[in-house]
Amino acid sequence: MGTPRPAIAYAALEHVTYVFQFGTxxxxxxxxxxxxxxxxxxxxxxxxxxxxxxIVCAVGKTSSLRLVRGLIQxxxxxxxxxxxxxxxxLIFLGLPSLGLRLTPDQAALLAMVVNLGAYATExxxxxxxxxxxxxxxxxRALGLKPWHIFxxxxxxxxxxxxxxxxxxxxxxxxxxSSVVSVISAxxxxxxxxxxxxxxxxxxxxxxxxxxxxxxxxxxxxxxxALIDRALFGRWGDRR
Amino acid sequence: xxxxxxxxxxxxxxxxxxxxxLLALIAFAGGGLVGLAIAILRVSQARLSRxxxxxxxxxxxxxxxxxxxxxxxxxxxxxxxxxxxxxxxxLALTLYSSAFLSExxxxxxxxxxxxxxxxxxxxxxxxxxQLRLVILPQAVRIAIPPTVGFLVQILKGTSLASIIGFTELxxxxxxxxxxxxRPLIVYGLVAGLYxxxxxxxxxxxxxxxxxxxxxxxxxxxxxxx
Numbered sequence: 001m002g003t004p005r006p007a008i009a010y011a012a013l014e015h016v017t018y019v020f021q022f023g024t025x026x027x028x029x030x031x032x033x034x035x036x037x038x039x040x041x042x043x044x045x046x047x048x049x050x051x052x053x054x055i056v057c058a059v060g061k062t063s064s065l066r067l068v069r070g071l072i073q074x075x076x077x078x079x080x081x082x083x084x085x086x087x088x089x090l091i092f093l094g095l096p097s098l099g100l101r102l103t104p105d106q107a108a109l110l111a112m113v114v115n116l117g118a119y120a121t122e123x124x125x126x127x128x129x130x131x132x133x134x135x136x137x138x139x140r141a142l143g144l145k146p147w148h149i150f151x152x153x154x155x156x157x158x159x160x161x162x163x164x165x166x167x168x169x170x171x172x173x174x175x176x177s178s179v180v181s182v183i184s185a186x187x188x189x190x191x192x193x194x195x196x197x198x199x200x201x202x203x204x205x206x207x208x209x210x211x212x213x214x215x216x217x218x219x220x221x222x223x224x225a226l227i228d229r230a231l232f233g234r235w236g237d238r239r
Numbered sequence: 240x241x242x243x244x245x246x247x248x249x250x251x252x253x254x255x256x257x258x259x260x261l262l263a264l265i266a267f268a269g270g271g272l273v274g275l276a277i278a279i280l281r282v283s284q285a286r287l288s289r290x291x292x293x294x295x296x297x298x299x300x301x302x303x304x305x306x307x308x309x310x311x312x313x314x315x316x317x318x319x320x321x322x323x324x325x326x327x328x329x330l331a332l333t334l335y336s337s338a339f340l341s342e343x344x345x346x347x348x349x350x351x352x353x354x355x356x357x358x359x360x361x362x363x364x365x366x367x368x369q370l371r372l373v374i375l376p377q378a379v380r381i382a383i384p385p386t387v388g389f390l391v392q393i394l395k396g397t398s399l400a401s402i403i404g405f406t407e408l409x410x411x412x413x414x415x416x417x418x419x420x421r422p423l424i425v426y427g428l429v430a431g432l433y434x435x436x437x438x439x440x441x442x443x444x445x446x447x448x449x450x451x452x453x454x455x456x457x458x459x460x461x462x463x464x
Contacts, residue, residue: 018317077438077441078430078434080391080437080441081391081395081433081434081437081438081441082395082430082433082434082437083395083396083397083398083399083409083433084395084398085398085399085401085402085409086398086409086412086426086429086430086433087430089409089412089422089426090422090423090426090427090430093416093422093423093426094422094423094426094427095423096422097421097422097423098423171301175301175302175303175304176303177303178303178305178306179303179305179399179402181305182402189303189305189306202309202313203310203313203314203317206306206309206310206313207310209306210302210303210306210307210310213301213302213303213306214297214298214301214302217301217302218301
């Protein structure tokens with residue numbers, strides 16, 4: 001007895017119709033939920049760090065130094081015009097030849113931060129540009145410190161303007177995180193890959209985690225709406 | 240045995256680019272057709288078809304493209320069709336693109352002033368005639384820049400087809416890397432090849448958008464004078 005060998009299992013499939021076995025999914029549910037938590041944690045870290053990169057680069061783009069502006073523009077265009085998978089493989093497989101060896105988890109997080117950072121830069125920049133110039137002058141006329149002008153007159157109104165766009169981009173990077181399973185970084189898709197390699201129930205497991213991803217996007221969407229309301233005091237005022 | 244990374248390997252990668260382009264074109268054509276149908280359902284007068292279209296969009300925009308690929312790939316063998324990476328990749332990318340294109344186009348349709356619908360209605364046109372003869376011709380103009388921009392997303396999305404074994408640019412890179420073991424050069428070059436396809440499209444999209452803004456400004460000015 002024991003587990004059937006794959007060749008035999010496939011031969012049998014030619015003669016019988018496929019029987020779905022979601023019971024196996026039920027038995028591994030704790031593993032899948034752990035995977036979902038890993039995806040949430042990885043995505044949340046990427047969102048915080050990616051937004052930080054975006055804010056720094058967007059501020060850098062207002063610099064008077066041409067070189068700084070050019071470098072940031074180059075970074076943004078390079079990331080936005082190449083696939084995430086290639087960026088991930090370049091970081092995970094390519095960086096070791098430059099002497100930087102990363103674990104799969106570190107490479108996954110770095111790739112997500114670098115990717116999201118480029119999109120966040122463009123979004124934050126648009127928000128900063130939307131702040132009327134007169135407001136800055138008013139801040140200076142009131143004698144506010146430069147840091148306060150930046151924080152209260154530039155950054156917060158800018159974030160308020162762009163929070164819907166940022167939310168969509170955050171959800172896109174959470175969904176893209178399933179790709180990091182190709183380097184076996186620990187997250188939901190990789191957990192499913194491991195289970196499927198053991199029991200060959202690929203369709204049942206991938207269907208289940210697809211539903212989990214859908215649930216996660218809805219949860220993230222609701223969370224962003226709550227944060228939006230807490231920070232800016234509004235409900236669903238999505239312009 | 241480790242092979243050297245020579246001009247032959249470069250040429251192999253450049254040639255693999257055609258499968259990336261072909262897959263993207265199929266996905267764009269298929270996604271465009273399905274996407275148009277979904278967009279029309281989204282602005283339909285029947286509540287049910289609007290809800291169905293919205294559900295379709297939510298599902299495909301709320302799940303990873305990689306999962307859509309896996310489900311089609313592993314699902315096709317369950318219904319007795321031999322799993323074929325070409326078919327799965329083309330189908331998954333079509334469905335994925337259709338969800339995003341339909342949302343882009345719905346936005347363009349709804350950007351057309353309400354008065355245009357009313358005017359067409361006053362001429363005695365049916366809902367579909369209003370859409371086809373009055374609204375869509377105007378919506379197409381504003382739809383072109385974001386549609387070209389989305390082509391970049393499709394081109395980048397085709398790289399995921401490599402994971403189910405479809406030999407396009409990224410998969411070719413894996414093969415070359417396995418033989419030469421020069422990941423930095425191989426993936427750097429591949430990133431450059433994707434960039435050379437995507438960047439011109441991004442620039443074109445931005446330029447078209449600026450021209451549209453400019454034209455709109457001119458019409459507004461002309462109507463003020």
